[in-house]
Amino acid sequence: MTDETDAYEHYEAVVVGGGPGGAAAAARLAEHGVETLVLERGTEAGSKNVSGGLIYAEESAPYTIDDLFEGFREEASERPVTDYHIHNVAGDSVKSYELTDLHEHDTDWCDAVLRRRMDSWLQRRVHEKTSETGGGVLTGVRVNGLLRDGGEIVGVTCDELEPITADLIVAADGVNSELARDAGLMDWEEPDEWFQGVKAVVDMDRETIDDRFGLEGEDGVAHLFSGDLFEGVRGGGFLYTNADSLSIGTVFHLDSLVEERAEPHELLDALLTHPLLAQWLRDDYVEREYAAKLVPDSKKVVHPEPYRGRLVLVGDAAGQMQAQGPIIKGMNHAVTAGALAADAFVAERGSADPEAAGRRYANWLEESGTMDKLRPRRYEAVRAVGEDDRVTDAVERVLDSRLGSLAIGNPIADWALKRAYNSPFLISMLPDTRTGYVTLPTIVAEEHGRTLHWGSEVDPPSLEERIGDLTYDTDVGNPHIELRDQSADSSGDAVRACPVSAESFGGGCYRSEEIKRNGTAETVVSLDTQPCIECGTCAIVADTEWEHPRGGKGVEYREG
Amino acid sequence: MEGTVRSIVLTKGVPDFSEGAVSFDEDGHLERGKTPTVMNPNDEVALRAALQTRVRHGGHVSGMSMGPPGYGDVLREAMESVYTDDNYLLSDRELAASDTWATAITLSAGLETYQAEVGDIDLVFAGFKTADGETGQTGPQTAWAMDWPIVTHVVALEVDPDERRLRAKRLVEGDVDEIETVEAPLPCFVITDPEFEPSYRQASHRLTRKRLREETRERAADHDDHLTTWNHEDLNLDPDYIGLDGSPTIVSSVDPIPKAPSEREATMVDPTDADAMDDVLEELRPHAAGTSDHATEAGD
Ligand SMILES: Cc1cc2nc3c(=O)[nH]c(=O)nc-3n(C[C@H](O)[C@H](O)[C@H](O)COP(=O)(O)OP(=O)(O)OC[C@H]3O[C@@H](n4cnc5c(N)ncnc54)[C@H](O)[C@@H]3O)c2cc1C
Numbered sequence: 001m002t003d004e005t006d007a008y009e010h011y012e013a014v015v016v017g018g019g020p021g022g023a024a025a026a027a028r029l030a031e032h033g034v035e036t037l038v039l040e041r042g043t044e045a046g047s048k049n050v051s052g053g054l055i056y057a058e059e060s061a062p063y064t065i066d067d068l069f070e071g072f073r074e075e076a077s078e079r080p081v082t083d084y085h086i087h088n089v090a091g092d093s094v095k096s097y098e099l100t101d102l103h104e105h106d107t108d109w110c111d112a113v114l115r116r117r118m119d120s121w122l123q124r125r126v127h128e129k130t131s132e133t134g135g136g137v138l139t140g141v142r143v144n145g146l147l148r149d150g151g152e153i154v155g156v157t158c159d160e161l162e163p164i165t166a167d168l169i170v171a172a173d174g175v176n177s178e179l180a181r182d183a184g185l186m187d188w189e190e191p192d193e194w195f196q197g198v199k200a201v202v203d204m205d206r207e208t209i210d211d212r213f214g215l216e217g218e219d220g221v222a223h224l225f226s227g228d229l230f231e232g233v234r235g236g237g238f239l240y241t242n243a244d245s246l247s248i249g250t251v252f253h254l255d256s257l258v259e260e261r262a263e264p265h266e267l268l269d270a271l272l273t274h275p276l277l278a279q280w281l282r283d284d285y286v287e288r289e290y291a292a293k294l295v296p297d298s299k300k301v302v303h304p305e306p307y308r309g310r311l312v313l314v315g316d317a318a319g320q321m322q323a324q325g326p327i328i329k330g331m332n333h334a335v336t337a338g339a340l341a342a343d344a345f346v347a348e349r350g351s352a353d354p355e356a357a358g359r360r361y362a363n364w365l366e367e368s369g370t371m372d373k374l375r376p377r378r379y380e381a382v383r384a385v386g387e388d389d390r391v392t393d394a395v396e397r398v399l400d401s402r403l404g405s406l407a408i409g410n411p412i413a414d415w416a417l418k419r420a421y422n423s424p425f426l427i428s429m430l431p432d433t434r435t436g437y438v439t440l441p442t443i444v445a446e447e448h449g450r451t452l453h454w455g456s457e458v459d460p461p462s463l464e465e466r467i468g469d470l471t472y473d474t475d476v477g478n479p480h481i482e483l484r485d486q487s488a489d490s491s492g493d494a495v496r497a498c499p500v501s502a503e504s505f506g507g508g509c510y511r512s513e514e515i516k517r518n519g520t521a522e523t524v525v526s527l528d529t530q531p532c533i534e535c536g537t538c539a540i541v542a543d544t545e546w547e548h549p550r551g552g553k554g555v556e557y558r559e560g
Numbered sequence: 561m562e563g564t565v566r567s568i569v570l571t572k573g574v575p576d577f578s579e580g581a582v583s584f585d586e587d588g589h590l591e592r593g594k595t596p597t598v599m600n601p602n603d604e605v606a607l608r609a610a611l612q613t614r615v616r617h618g619g620h621v622s623g624m625s626m627g628p629p630g631y632g633d634v635l636r637e638a639m640e641s642v643y644t645d646d647n648y649l650l651s652d653r654e655l656a657a658s659d660t661w662a663t664a665i666t667l668s669a670g671l672e673t674y675q676a677e678v679g680d681i682d683l684v685f686a687g688f689k690t691a692d693g694e695t696g697q698t699g700p701q702t703a704w705a706m707d708w709p710i711v712t713h714v715v716a717l718e719v720d721p722d723e724r725r726l727r728a729k730r731l732v733e734g735d736v737d738e739i740e741t742v743e744a745p746l747p748c749f750v751i752t753d754p755e756f757e758p759s760y761r762q763a764s765h766r767l768t769r770k771r772l773r774e775e776t777r778e779r780a781a782d783h784d785d786h787l788t789t790w791n792h793e794d795l796n797l798d799p800d801y802i803g804l805d806g807s808p809t810i811v812s813s814v815d816p817i818p819k820a821p822s823e824r825e826a827t828m829v830d831p832t833d834a835d836a837m838d839d840v841l842e843e844l845r846p847h848a849a850g851t852s853d854h855a856t857e858a859g860d
């Protein structure tokens with residue numbers, strides 16, 4: 001190291017991000033006695049994070065969150081979820097299947113969580129553990145890049161602190177990882193590599209939840225929704241019961257969202273106001289929080305070699321987020337990856353080769369079977385044909401025909417469909433086309449469904465009210481996103497795809513305005529980052545210079 | 561090993577003027593007895609400066625205040641918000657109703673007692689002025705009484721415990737505000753400006769601050785164990801020179817007045833600034849009552 005980097009503070013390991021990936025890495029490092037510093041940009045871990053969220057403990061996983069954090073289930077999670085249903089919707093027609101077999105496949109346990117509560121609890125545990133090794137957790141610190149010395153990565157630079165050098169740098173900074181991008185390992189270019197998740201946390205006391213969902217004891221329930229209620233956008237909806245709230249949300253392929261020119265908040269509202277949900281939400285809908293975040297699609301972006309020099313990527317930063325049909329598994333894989341990266345570092349401690357730990361970590365991801373879950377070889381094989389537009393079109397035509405509907409509509413098909421939905425094997429093969437997400441569920445509902453003869457009294461808040469209910473600490477005069485190209489061609493998609501903007505709403509982040517120049521009218525896009533909820537969507541769909549806000553600035557989620 | 565720093569922070573309680581806390585009687589007069597006492601907000605700045613020094617160099621920070629026994633709560637607040645290690649309350653019926661000068665004498669006696677019984681002081685921090693209309697004489701007068709150097713209007717501070725010196729940036733008000741850098745030997749008084757901003761740019765400093773916060777949480781829970789109260793006997797003070805009896809703005813013919821370095825620390829008051837003028841009137845009230853020779857002089 002040169003004299004200059006020598007003068008900086010040094011820690012054996014620096015972990016960037018206090019989500020499940022960072023927490024697992026730091027806890028494991030500390031258990032090995034590694035001096036570990038954790039840097040988290042939120043005022044508290046969890047204040048920036050959103051998930052659905054069901055956290056799984058997989059039987060086959062080398063690490064689960066309760067292995068690393070004793071008392072996790074009792075103190076950090078909401079309630080176990082043991083009952084799982086999917087509802088195929090076509091208008092007012094609904095066909096529901098129990099999906100418990102799929103849900104329980106390879107599952108030791110599964111809990112509903114809210115991220116503010118979960119991550120802040122983890123933060124306290126991690127701080128206790130890392131303090132013992134001379135490190136600790138610092139919040140309100142945003143890492144803004146990698147520190148290099150002669151081209152080699154040697155540490156991190158921050159908005160709030162002097163640069164820090166380290167022998168191991170763990171980028172657990174989530175989707176839109178600035179470190180992964182800085183290292184040249186990930187880019188933010190293709191909408192089809194990402195999902196966008198949007199969610200509302202709905203206030204409901206325990207007694208009411210148990211009564212309306214027919215729950216007894218501790219265990220809660222998960223409901224999933226697909227079919228024609230989302231304007232043809234590929235994706236689906238979810239509802240999970242918490243201790244004294246519900247998590248209701250949607251997850252869509254970003255490319256589809258853009259293509260269909262859909263407004264994310266309207267799709268969420270379509271779910272909330274569907275008569276199917278009226279049985280649970282009734283006439284006393286109170287929304288506690290509106291939130292959104294990008295979700296990587298591991299099938300497309302998971303990095304096979306998530307390391308460079310002393311830097312390793314874990315969790316969403318490495319694209320390790322598995323959408324297994326309707327089941328979303330990101331948190332559990334982040335935990336596994338974080339712990340494996342830590343173990344790999346310790347195994348190679350003292351090695352002269354700075355990349356030895358990274359290589360070993362990548363090997364362990366393979367050997368533990370984690371990589372095959374994230375990017376199933378089966379999917380690779382099927383994808384080659386399945387996602388070809390011509391194939392999709394042909395299949396769609398058959399399904400839409402009388403013949404197709406009849407085939408799916410017969411009683412044997414009903415039985416077969418239930419089996420198919422519950423097969424992790426089939427589910428992981430399902431190509432990402434309209435067929436699986438929209439057409440099939442719609443036909444299923446039309447052919448087998450029962451019709452709901454009631455309406456909905458749910459009146460979700462407007463976008464303006466939702467923004468108004470959020471907590472922000474705005475970094476006035478220092479916007480974290482800059483719009484590079486104002487043309488509608490380059491950035492117009494953001495006006496709709498941004499979850500806090502809308503074509504007809506002037507109070508959001510992105511607005512399109514018509515300006516008249518030399519007698520011709522032109523549409524330009526403008527950006528105001530004040531209401532931004534840092535979901536990352538416009539980093540992909542608009543031409544921006546995109547960064548996270550400084551430490552502690554921006555939106556602060558209370559639920560997540 | 562680098563030397564550590566022992567600091568004292570002088571704090572004062574003021575009525576809590578925040579919304580809802582203030583209590584008025586039927587005639588609309590402030591009921592001081594019923595209005596809770598809180599730490600002078602400007603003292604918090606001084607405390608933050610002391611904390612920064614403590615975090616960077618290690619050592620010890622003690623809070624010190626003069627006032628009735630209830631002021632223990634003010635010191636507890638100091639402990640909770642900026643993690644003083646322990647607190648000292650100079651409290652005695654004989655000390656009641658002191659003006660700034662008598663307060664300064666008492667505080668300097670407190671500092672001397674502290675040096676004799678606890679340890680040598682490197683830095684004394686005090687706030688700019690109190691929220692209840694006092695003009696910020698106490699700090700300078702106490703420094704004068706101790707015969708220690710004083711640096712006022714400090715906005716940034718660096719201490720070199722090994723060289724026993726400090727470097728400070730001062731905000732010098734004028735038509736155009738200027739920042740000047742000064743050096744001074746330890747021990748020294750540091751009067752912080754409200755603009756003072758502590759800075760923690762090293763990860764290890766932030767971790768230390770966090771550790772102090774955690775340790776403080778336990779300590780503040782039984783604050784009484786960390787509070788030492790000294791009366792006039794402990795302080796070796798003659799009641800004639802302190803409290804009501806020793807307050808020269810009321811009692812005539814007390815010598816030290818002209819020597820007090822208050823002139824040098826005169827506050828510039830904009831006559832169009834109503835709040836500032838209220839402060840001046842507050843200062844003049846005893847003189848207007850004609851109870852002091854000094855006042856008569858001043859009235860001429
Ligand atoms: C709507 C929705 C539903 C989902 N449902 C589920 C589900 O049911 N089950 C499931 O397992 N997963 C689900 N996920 C995915 C899951 O949330 C993620 O996969 C998971 O959070 C990844 O964990 P992580 O530790 O990699 O990253 P994160 O949890 O995103 O943590 C990253 C951390 O890094 C911090 N950070 C970022 N940049 C910086 C920086 N520059 N400096 C300092 N700190 C920084 C962030 O503040 C954050 O705390 C869902 C996601 C969404 C959006």
Ligand code: SF4
Pocket residue numbers: 481494497498499500501509510529531532533534535536537538539
């Ligand atoms: S401005 Fe960009 S990052 Fe912010 S909420 Fe909108 S799409 Fe998400």
